[in-house]
Amino acid sequence: DQQVKQNSPSLSVQEGRISILNCDYTNSMFDYFLWYKKYPAEGPTFLISISSIKDKNEDGRFTVFLNKSAKHLSLHIVPSQPGDSAVYFCAAKAYSGAGSYQLTFGKGTKLSVIP
Amino acid sequence: ETGVTQSPTHLIKTRGQQVTLRCSSQSGHNTVSWYQQALGQGPQFIFQYYREEENGRGNFPPRFSGLQFPNYSSELNVNALELDDSALYLCASSLAPGQGTDTQYFGPGTRLTVL
Numbered sequence: 029d030q031q032v033k034q035n036s037p038s039l040s041v042q043e044g045r046i047s048i049l050n051c052d053y054t055n056s057m058f059d060y061f062l063w064y065k066k067y068p069a070e071g072p073t074f075l076i077s078i079s080s081i082k083d084k085n086e087d088g089r090f091t092v093f094l095n096k097s098a099k100h101l102s103l104h105i106v107p108s109q110p111g112d113s114a115v116y117f118c119a120a121k122a123y124s125g126a127g128s129y130q131l132t133f134g135k136g137t138k139l140s141v142i143p
Numbered sequence: 144e145t146g147v148t149q150s151p152t153h154l155i156k157t158r159g160q161q162v163t164l165r166c167s168s169q170s171g172h173n174t175v176s177w178y179q180q181a182l183g184q185g186p187q188f189i190f191q192y193y194r195e196e197e198n199g200r201g202n203f204p205p206r207f208s209g210l211q212f213p214n215y216s217s218e219l220n221v222n223a224l225e226l227d228d229s230a231l232y233l234c235a236s237s238l239a240p241g242q243g244t245d246t247q248y249f250g251p252g253t254r255l256t257v258l
Binding site: 032034062064069070071072073074077117119124128129130131132133134135136 | 176187188249251
């Protein structure tokens with residue numbers, strides 16, 4: 029049972045345009061959401077996060093939107109640059125007992141920004 | 144400030160063997176989490192260590208075990224290797240066991256191939 033879903037395995041966007049990556053979740057106990065970017069042969073790099081008490085968080089070209097009622101979040105990248113080409117993972121955090129919080133990841137969306 | 148490092152980078156083992164992977168956490172971080180990323184999947188939580196104790200575990204069998212040392216570095220041990228254990232193993236460190244807005248920072252991973 030996949031609790032975090034990224035239904036688009038890939039996305040191609042022209043340089044300078046907006047990239048929108050989507051993520052859906054099923055577990056209402058998730059209280060914090062993160063986006064990670066991953067280049068080949070590297071570990072995931074933290075990009076931006078949002079608490080469940082907010083609906084938007086912005087950091088430079090990156091904005092994350094959270095719709096709790098729809099259990100949906102999205103990452104907007106404006107303007108998209110060729111260096112943004114990578115796999116983007118959506119992750120959600122929930123308390124897993126004994127003082128531990130666990131990250132649950134989606135399968136990722138491969139973004140290609142075309143020059 | 145040094146980031147999360149992992150060793151070795153690549154490893155090839157045969158079925159039934161045992162393997163030990165190593166992780167050094169980012170300076171100042173006392174919590175280490177281990178993830179398994181199979182091809183085409185998102186990282187999957189194995190377990191977390193905080194103050195040298197296991198502090199949460201995902202859906203992995205007991206042949207996956209770990210250690211954390213006083214300097215907060217960590218090991219992941221896998222016994223009786225199976226072909227399905229072939230994956231990228233990621234280590235992530237954080238300031239505290241995922242409370243609130245704490246973010247996990249990932250190492251580059253160890254690519255394990257089981258033949």
